[in-house]
Amino acid sequence: MAIYDSIGATYAGTRRPDPRIAARIHQALGDAATVINVGAGTGSYEPPHTLSAVEPSSVMIAQRPAGSAPALEAFAESIPLADDSADAVMALLTVHHWSDLEAGIGELLRIARRRIVVLTFDPDINHKFWLLEEYLPEAAAFGDERAVAVDRLAGLLGGARIETVTVPHDCTDGFLAAFWRRPEAYLDPEVRAGISLFAQTGEEVLRPGLARLSDDLSSGRWHRRHADLLDREALDAGYRLLVADL
Template sequence: MALYDTLGTTYGLTRRPDPRIAAQIHAALGDAADVINIGAGTGSYEPPHTVLAVEPSRVMLAQRPPGSAPAVCAVAERLPLRDDAADAVLALLTVHHWTGLAAGIGELRRVARRRVVVLTWDQPVFRERFWLVREYLPQAAAFDDARAVAIGRLAELLGGVRQQPVRVPHDCTDGFGAAFWRRPHAYLDPRVRAGISLFAQAGEEAVAPGLARLAEDLASGRWHADHADLLGLDSIDVGYRLLVAEA
C-alpha cells in the first residue's frame, strides 16, 4: 500500500494549491511546451500544459479534479515513459518519500528533454527557523532528519541546479508542514495534521506531548509573546527550496 493511500484520504480538503507558490513553480518551468508531474498527488500546481501525472497512490489519483491531465499509477523509480518524453518534469514535495532516490532522479533526467524542477526543503534551515519543530516537536524533527534529502545530494544527482527560496505566505492555502506558521491553532486540528506527512509518519506518540504544550502556550498567551516578531510578517523563508536543473 502506498503511503498516501492512508495519509491522502482527506488531502483534498487541506492541501489546496497556493496561487503565489503556483506562480513561482510555473515560472521555473519557463517556456516548456509540455510537462510531466511526478508524485503528482491530487494535481496541485500542475500547469495547464501537463500531459501526464504519475502517482503511486490510487487514493490520491481518485481525488484529482475533472479535467486534470491523464494519470498513471506508477513510482518515480520506474517511470513507464520513453526517453525525452516531455520538455519539463516536475516533482513537488515528493523526493523524501521515494525508496530509491538516485534511481528516481535518474528517471526524471531520462524523461526530461530540457528541464527538471523539484520542490523540497533544506532540513537544517527548516529545523532552525520553524518554531513548531524547534520548540515543540523535537522527536518529529529527528524523524525529519532521517527522511529529508540534503540539497547538496539532490544537486549532485541532478547535475547542478539553480536554487530559489520559496517563501510561505502567512495565509497560505496549501496546508503543508510550515503553512500555518502564523496560525498556530491550526496544528491542534487533527484534520490539518492528517494532510501533513510529518505528523502522520512521526506518529501520535511522538507529537502528542508537544501539541499539548502548544495548546497550553496558546491558552496562556505565551506563544504570542514569544513569537510577537512573526505576527507582523507577510511571509517567511523556513527552508523550502525550488531546484531547477537543465537537462
C-alpha cells in the same frame, strides 16, 4: 503500499494550491510546452499543458479534479514512460518520500528533454521551524531520516539553480510550515492529517507537544515568544525550488 494510501484521504481538502507558490513553479517551468508531474498527488500546481502525472497512491489519484491530466499509478523510481517524454518534468515536495533517490532522479533525467523543476526543503532550516524545535522534536527526528540535503539533490541533477520559496502568512497549501503565523491550526487533526511528517510520526507521539502548544496559546506564551512573527508577511522556512536545465 504507497504511504499516501493510508494518510492521504483528506489531502485534497487541506492542501489547496497557493497561487503565489504556483506562480513561482510555473515561472520555473518556463516555456515548456509539455510537462510531466512526478509524485503528483492530487494534481496541485500542474499547469494546463501537463501531459501526464505519475503517482503511486490510488487514494491520491482518486482525488484529482475532473479534467486533470491522466495519471499513471507508478513510483518515481520506475516510470513507465519513454525517454524524453516531455519538455519539462516537475517533482514537488516528493523526493523525501522516495525509497531510492538516485533511481528517482535518474528517471526524471531520462524522461525530461529540457528542464527539471523540484520543490523540496532544506532540512537544516526546515527542522528548526518553531513547531518542530520547540514542541515536536520527535517529528523532526523522524524527518531527519528521510530528509535530502539540497546540495546533494542539486548534484544528482547535474547542477541546478536554487531559489528560495518563502511561505506567505495566509498560505492555502497546508504543508508543514504553512501555518507559521496561525499556530492554532496545528491543533486541528484534519490539518495534521494533510502533513505527511505528522501523519507518519503518529498522534500518540505528537500528543504531549501539542498539549504544550495548546497551553502556550491559551496563556499567550506563544504570542509573546514569537511576537516577531506576527507582523511578517512571509517566512523562509527552508523551502527551495531547484531548476536544472538539461
